[in-house]
Amino acid sequence: MKKIISIVLAAALMLCTLFALASCGGAKYKVGVQSGTTGWSFMAGDADWEFTGFSNIDVASYDNGALAVSALKAGNVDFVVIDAEVGKDLVAENAGTKVIDIALTTEDYGIAVDKNQEELLTKINGVLSSKKAEIEAIIEKYAGVEDSNAASWSGDVIPAGEYDASKNQLVVATNAAFAPFEFTVGNGFAGIDMEIAKLVADTLGMELVIKDMDFDAITTSLGVNGVDIGIAGMTINPARQKVVNFTDSYYTDAYQVIIVKENDTTFDDCKTTEDVLAKLNSLSK
Secondary structure: OHHHHHHHHHHHHHHHHHHHHHHHHHOOEEEEEEOOOHHHHHHHOEHHHOEOOOOOEEEEEEOOHHHHHHHHHOOOOOEEEEEHHHHHHHHHOOOOEEEEOOOOOEEEEOOEEOOOOHHHHHHHHHHHHHOHHHHHHHHHHOOOOOHHHHOOOOOOOEEOOOOOOOOOEEEEEEOOEEOOOEEEEOOEEEOHHHHHHHHHHHHOOOEEEEEEOOHHHHHHHOOOOOOOEEOOOOEOOHHHHOOOEEOOOOEEEEEEEEEEEOOOOOOOOOOOHHHHHHHHHHOOO
């Protein structure tokens, strides 16, 4: 009996050891991203974007960048990949974090338009072309606006409006959690994208209606329940172009960056995009 017990214990010990080794070998770095964004596609991999992804890194998706940074601070992810403009604002309001300000990708933002509305696409491109000075002024107007101070915005606030199929309306889908591009102020909206949408609507003689929704629902919402366009700091890319048409770019300075804890030195020796990519591919625990 003692021999049998010894054999059982030895077998159990071996299984525990193997399990521990397997667990150790299976551990990966974890990145936090906002679901449906360029950062998400870049890290997870997307053939349509020509992003290979990183098999050595697990991807954790969150509803917005602020939640991803909170997960970083709590130790639930090792770093965050996010749009640079938003990332810098998040770091400014989250002590103990820092930005690795090296572009992982470069992007152009465009307005997504329902594929069945070619005439509307042409008209919006006309507005973007003829109103470049006004658009530059809008972008400059929001310099310094970030998540931490967006709620105290004292400038123009655009009402959401109410959809009415009988009216000449421009119905816009957005994700109002991306200051300075779009954010809520009380029951209204503000931000670069919201003012550009208002500029387009006013120029075309249309009433603006804004619908706030999850970011990854925007493209599929076009053409449904009256939604005409989507504007939410949205990168023009082949994957989305299969579902929607895009206007000409109205913002060309967007890029993705990494956020880490302030005492994390993992990327400190990186000087170029190639350095960061090499580091990402080499990460292991």
